Amino acid sequence: MLIENNEHVIQIAICDDDPWITGQLEELIINAVSNLSRVDISIFYSGTSFSRAIQPGCPFDIIFMDIEMKGIDGIQAGHLLRENEDNDFVQLIYISSYEQYHVQLFDVQPSGFVKKPIEPEVFAHKLISAVQKVIRKRQHGMKKFLPIQQSGKELLVPFRDIMYIESNLRKIHLYTRNEQIDYYSTLNTEEKKLPASHFIRIHQSYMVNCYFIREISSHKVVLLTGQELPISDKKSASAKQNYLKFRGSLIG
16 A cells, blocks of 8 residues: 655534534634644535545544534434544544533544634634644654655555565665565665664665564575565574564564
8 A cells, every 4th residue: 555645734624504603613723723734624514414524434634513413413423433443533522502412422532522602712722732633643653654755756655564675776676465666765775764673684685574574594584475585694693683573572
């Protein structure tokens, strides 16, 4: 799986059947985070239209949801959101003038509650906290990918998908289970981007993901696919030592 690394935009949804409220929230959001991050705001005037927008997957990072709406209300929409475990990290913030719903909201894992009438300072504080949480999560997620430059684009390859990397002069051949990706770099450069905890250098020209090693000896590794890669004499001791350290970390 490859992900093109476009500039990140935080996706925010507002779901409320009162156009005055949605307009107020949109203005507050723009004013509060204009200097913090780029945002894209989607507005829904019913739980029904919102529910359609999150099928088959939710594109939003933060959702501000009214509770009392005709048809599908905010609580039902929240349950539909949480039915998909991929949406567990979506921040769902409810907006209502009624506090008696707190117990009913427990099962949909709300990230917050904003009381109507909305106090701009209180809302801004909750919003900025939610935006910062999204940014931290994305930064953490970025650490799980190898960024590579190919054809003028930056692509992100998940570490877990990489079986091994081979270098030939200044060209890199990266192998996953499903594809080969070729680009210009050096193995020394790529090695610095990869976590030493589970990528080991076995040769001047090879680096291997320990999760894909079936067996290792003094002169070769055998991958889960059955493919064999050479271990150089110079790297033999350190490769075996680092692999045993990796295996120990799995047990411990």
